[in-house]
Amino acid sequence: MAELVREAGFPPGVFNVVPGYGPTAGGAITAHPGVDKVTFTGSLEVGKIIQQACAKASLKRCSLELGGKSPLVIFKDADLDHAVETAHQGIFFNAGQVCTASSRVYVEDAIYDEFVARSGGSREDPQGRRPHPPRDRSGPAGQRRAV
Numbered sequence: 001m002a003e004l005v006r007e008a009g010f011p012p013g014v015f016n017v018v019p020g021y022g023p024t025a026g027g028a029i030t031a032h033p034g035v036d037k038v039t040f041t042g043s044l045e046v047g048k049i050i051q052q053a054c055a056k057a058s059l060k061r062c063s064l065e066l067g068g069k070s071p072l073v074i075f076k077d078a079d080l081d082h083a084v085e086t087a088h089q090g091i092f093f094n095a096g097q098v099c100t101a102s103s104r105v106y107v108e109d110a111i112y113d114e115f116v117a118r119s120g121g122s123r124e125d126p127q128g129r130r131p132h133p134p135r136d137r138s139g140p141a142g143q144r145r146a147v
């Protein structure tokens with residue numbers, strides 16, 4: 001990934017890969033005065049540790065993506081029809097009861113309006129997989145009010 005970031009032309013120091021274990025590598029990053037922001041993707045437990053460490057280090061900014069629900073990122077060079085279908089499959093498959101369900105979709109500004117417009121039609125008819133009758137396309141709902 002670091003090689004792709006370099007090839008894309010990011011300035012040195014914007015994106016860094018720091019191998020190592022949390023208490024040593026992560027601890028050094030959160031405590032270092034030269035690091036302005038920490039971004040972390042992982043568990044809630046580790047995210048809490050990082051957030052506390054950033055606060056202790058003079059309220060260092062941090063962005064956390066926690067809890068196992070995978071984000072889906074869509075850029076302007078994507079095949080938009082495929083991206084819409086992937087986004088819908090990602091959240092509606094098995095009623096979203098999958099640890100990799102794409103419950104967060106980030107769409108580049110340049111294509112956001114078109115993505116939303118194209119999503120509207122298939123939102124009414126999600127292509128959920130089923131062991132259910134053909135008319136039941138999105139799987140079970142956990143509560144009556146969700147129906």
